[in-house]
Structures are given as structure tokens and as C-alpha cells.
Amino acid sequence: MYETIQYLVVDGVATIELSRPDKLNAFNRTMIAEITAAVKEAGKDNNVRCLMFTGAGRGFSSGQDLADVDENMDHGQVLREQYGPMMKSIMNLEKPVVAAVNGVAAGAGFSLALACDFRLASEKSSYINAFINIGLIPDSGNLYFLQNLVGYAKAVEISVLGEKISAEKAKELGLVTKVIGTENWEEEVSQFTGYLAKLPTKAIGLIKRNLKHADTLSFEEFLEVEAQGQRIAGLTKDHQEGVQAFIEKRKPVFMGN
Amino acid sequence: MNTFEYIERFIEDGVGVIQLNRPRQLNALNRKMIREIVTALEQFDQNDEVVSILVTGKGRAFSAGADIDEMAENNSIQMELLNQFADWDRISLIKKPMIGAVKGFVFGGGFELALSLDILIAAIGTQFSFPEVQLGVMPGAGGTQRLTKIVGRAKALEWVWTGDRIPAEMALGYGIINRIVSEELLMEESMKFAKRLAKQPPLSLRLIKDSINKAVDYSLYEGMQYERKNFYLLFSSQDQKEGMQAFIEKRKAEFRGR
Numbered sequence: 001m002y003e004t005i006q007y008l009v010v011d012g013v014a015t016i017e018l019s020r021p022d023k024l025n026a027f028n029r030t031m032i033a034e035i036t037a038a039v040k041e042a043g044k045d046n047n048v049r050c051l052m053f054t055g056a057g058r059g060f061s062s063g064q065d066l067a068d069v070d071e072n073m074d075h076g077q078v079l080r081e082q083y084g085p086m087m088k089s090i091m092n093l094e095k096p097v098v099a100a101v102n103g104v105a106a107g108a109g110f111s112l113a114l115a116c117d118f119r120l121a122s123e124k125s126s127y128i129n130a131f132i133n134i135g136l137i138p139d140s141g142n143l144y145f146l147q148n149l150v151g152y153a154k155a156v157e158i159s160v161l162g163e164k165i166s167a168e169k170a171k172e173l174g175l176v177t178k179v180i181g182t183e184n185w186e187e188e189v190s191q192f193t194g195y196l197a198k199l200p201t202k203a204i205g206l207i208k209r210n211l212k213h214a215d216t217l218s219f220e221e222f223l224e225v226e227a228q229g230q231r232i233a234g235l236t237k238d239h240q241e242g243v244q245a246f247i248e249k250r251k252p253v254f255m256g257n
Numbered sequence: 258m259n260t261f262e263y264i265e266r267f268i269e270d271g272v273g274v275i276q277l278n279r280p281r282q283l284n285a286l287n288r289k290m291i292r293e294i295v296t297a298l299e300q301f302d303q304n305d306e307v308v309s310i311l312v313t314g315k316g317r318a319f320s321a322g323a324d325i326d327e328m329a330e331n332n333s334i335q336m337e338l339l340n341q342f343a344d345w346d347r348i349s350l351i352k353k354p355m356i357g358a359v360k361g362f363v364f365g366g367g368f369e370l371a372l373s374l375d376i377l378i379a380a381i382g383t384q385f386s387f388p389e390v391q392l393g394v395m396p397g398a399g400g401t402q403r404l405t406k407i408v409g410r411a412k413a414l415e416w417v418w419t420g421d422r423i424p425a426e427m428a429l430g431y432g433i434i435n436r437i438v439s440e441e442l443l444m445e446e447s448m449k450f451a452k453r454l455a456k457q458p459p460l461s462l463r464l465i466k467d468s469i470n471k472a473v474d475y476s477l478y479e480g481m482q483y484e485r486k487n488f489y490l491l492f493s494s495q496d497q498k499e500g501m502q503a504f505i506e507k508r509k510a511e512f513r514g515r
Contacts, residue, residue: 209381209439228439231442231445232441
């Protein structure tokens, strides 16, 4: 059982709800450790075929709880020991990950949303790389993700100017997958995650694995990684089912393996 | 073949496979297990059906290290009299190519076992480390020597002093391992490579290994003299006659290891 988050698995979708609503779900040491543990739990659980992050109350997450920051804090060490492992656990998860951004995503809360594969934005949500406003740099993988998502020029604007970005503006920038009105919020989010949870999960994991390699490998090396990935996908039951369903002109039923 | 307690083995298409089989202990190496591995290696080395050898571990890890319980109470004199590393030395005498297919933890004695092999193929996410320093000791089965010969003094000191884990990508960069493959395909890809070697002329394979190993220890001059003798030696083999004849006749050679 967790103290600072709610972890719940329903119909193949694991939800991690950040639950410090009175603090706009700010991160403290416990919450970071609990998120890391919950992500690993979702990774090991074969019933989980999609992971979703959302926030309790009106915010998604306001980032590091500044009440815990004092002059003795070694910021680098906090990243190495706490935020780094949390972000790595998300990056290593070979299942689709969705951030259902219900409200403000600031600082490391913004980073968390950026680390996900999809960002569903409530029309009430907003995004702010607040680090610069307290004389720090975006952390928890933030710039790594941001540059990949929006390119150097926009990444600099967002990080240096530190302005609040609305949901609509975020959609324009390519920061979010789609914007959802408040009246349909829960329904559309659960439709989206439910859809992901019925896809061939292993293939999604392999797509993520290969995309990660695309940046670092030469084309020739990438083709070898691709061949291995397709070999693995070719051995899945979901591949057989997909081909069979196509031949039988019916909808495939994927089991995720 | 005798029965083994801690390993399994089989032969497939010219490849002798040894699987470390203490998965619940993450294949921690005890003395009997090492003896079994060495015995199996020697039997494969003498078996005409086997051209190349593949060593791998069952379960999540290749091997998390030596069995600590077994040695915790030993004193130096007992160790000297027991002379357990004599078994390890025999691994270096194996003439056939040995491929290690490793994943998960490759720590301590497990790392030393891996370094005793010729070719290493690692799954994505494999980690290598010498954690002995945390126990107030140090590697004893060749770790400080073999690692240093591969990566040089500076990195060897750093890694063996700290016990830091070396991720597969870094191990590849430093020449500790040959390739990284997806974990799902570790056995398939390693077997493919081992079987490919098993189709090569066996005498060439063993004299190539013999010569390249000399390059590690000999001076360039001595090594080149040694290489030359092995080169000449192959001209006494049937496979050399067959190989060159097939080349001239533009057909595929059939090697017999004679």
C-alpha cells in the first residue's frame, strides 16, 4: 500500500494517481520512491497492458515540494538517488505510458508528463518549465525529452522564458497528444487507455525499444536491432492472431503476448 | 557422460552447450559447480561431435558471483592447500572456441568465468561488476589480470576499487564483450553464432585461438614467430588441402577437422 499515491489496476490499465492534492501533488522523497516502486510493479504484472499517470485534485503535479529544499540540499545527489531512478523506471517500461494531465504540470511534474508516451491534456491543464524562475535548470530528463518533442528552438523558449503554456498552445507545439474538454475528461481518458490496453503490448514495447535506439545507433546498427525486434514480434501469439483475424475478416483479439 | 548437479549440458549441431543451473541462487558458483563446468568443458574439448562451446546461465542472471558461505570461514592456509583456482586454470587450456551468452548480473566469480571465455554475447541490460572489494577481499580467479589486459590499468583500477556496475553498452565500448542482443533472442542469436563457428574448419579455429591468445602475452616478435609455426602446421591438415582445392574448383569446402 502506498501513502502518497493511489495505485489501481482495472481492465489492464494501471493508474498511478499522485495523491497530495493539498500540495498540488508536489514530489517528496516518499512519493518519488512510491512512484518508482509502482512503475516496477506495473512492469512485472502481466495483467497490466497500459500505465497511466494522473493527479488527484486540481493539479497534475507542481514538481519538487519546495518545503523540502534548504541550503544543505545537494541537488545533483537528489537527482541521482531519487528522480533519476524514477525516470529510468518509466523509460524502461516496455508498455504504453499515458500522462492524463488534469491540471498544472510544473517543474518535475512537467518532466514526468514529458517522460510518458502520450499526454492527454485536460483543457484546464497547463505546463510550465518553472525551474528558471528559481535559478535552476530543467531536470529529471526534462530537456532530453523536450528537445525530442519540440526541437531545440522551442525547448529553449519554454525553458528560458519559463512561461505558462496553455493546453491549446501545448497542442500547437506538439507537446500533447490531444486536448479534452472537462465534461468528457474521464470518459475520453479511459477510452484512450482502454484502447491501448487491448493492443499487442509486446509489439508496443518493441516499438519503444527501437525508437530509443534510433537516436544513438548508425543506420546499419539500427537495421540489426530492427531485425531482432521483428523476430521477437514475429514469435508472439498476437502476431499469429493478427494474421489469422485478417484472413478470417474479423477483429483480432490481442492478449499482449 | 557423468551426471552433474549444478549444470546441464547438451550438444546441438556441433555446439556443446553448458547451462549453469542454480537459478534460485542466481547461479552463484560453488567449488563443485566450477569443477563440473571445467569437467564438461574438457569433455566437450575431447568430443569430436563438438566444434564450439556455448556457456550460459538458466534464470535471470548469468552468475551473481561466488558462493560466499562456502569460503567465509576459510583461512589462508586452507585456501592454499585447497588450491581451488587450479580448476579455473584448466579453463584456459580448452582449445575449442568458447562463447558466453550472458544476461542480468555477471558479478565477481561470474564475471571471471565470463572473462575466461573467448567471445561474449550479452543481453540488453546485462551488468558486469567486481563487488569483491565490498567484502574486504578482491577478485581471485583472474579478474584483476584479465580485465586489465582488456581495458587497461586506469579503468580496471576504477572498476575493481569501486565495485561499480558496468552496463552492457559500456562493456561493449571497452571491448569486454562482442555484441549486445535483445534478451528474448540471447539464446537464439548466441546459438546462431556458435553454429556458424561450428561450420568453420576446426583446426583453423583452434590454432587461431592459440595464436591470438599468444598476442596477449608475447612480444610482437615472439608472437609472430609463433603464428608462423601455426600457419605452417595447418598445411599438414586435410582441411587445408580441401579448402584450397574447393576454392580453385569454385565449390564449397567440406571440412572434417583432420
